Amino acid sequence: MDLDELKTALLGRWASLAPEVRPSRNPDGTIKPFFLMRSFVYRPDDRFELAVTNFADALGKVPVAHIDLGGHMLWRGEHPIGPGAQKVDFVADVTYAVTPLAQGFADLLNKIATDGYARWEAGGRQEILGKSFAPFGLVKGQAFQEYDLVHLAQGMLFWGARHVDGRGFDTEANRPQNLQIPLVRG
DSSP: OOHHHHHHHHOEEEEESSOEEEEEEOTTSOEEEEEEEEEEEEEGGGEEEEEEEEESSTTSOSEEEEEEEEEEEEEEEEOTTSTTOEEEEEEEEEEEEEEEOSHHHHHHHHHHOOTTOOOOOTTOOEEOTTSOBGGGTBOTTOOEEEEEEEEEETTEEEEBOOOTTOOOSOSGGGOOOSBOSOEEEO
16 A cells, blocks of 8 residues: 555554553563553544553553654655565654552652652653653753554554664664564554
């Protein structure tokens, strides 16, 4: 399908099939698993909303945090992973908010994310858009952006698989080359 057909087919809500695992890094650089579920909405005019719930366990029974992102998708051309796949940059320039769901995570944020924030409390949402937020490597005044890919196949939505070494999609050179677990209509 061409880009316009892809955008039309992409419209609407998509969700994780089950809890997903991603590689991430401990402060000392070692790799650790990161568990999450995603809910994604693609809207007209290349706008998106993404809700991510992080979990402490692989079965998704112990929620740690909820993250809401919203912004724009910039289409960058075909991606070689498969027919119809497209390079896309996700730019969170409308909303980026964090809600700790576990008091332990809120306590951690109260130690490392205090500048410009109210006291972190479990269940309390705070907007981090445009602010420094050390846990996610955000710099004040800069919009969060990921260099990713989008591929629709067999009624499922695929994005790029996270790099096994925990690197983010923070540059064109780090754009993913593999597919991760798909989202389904939800």
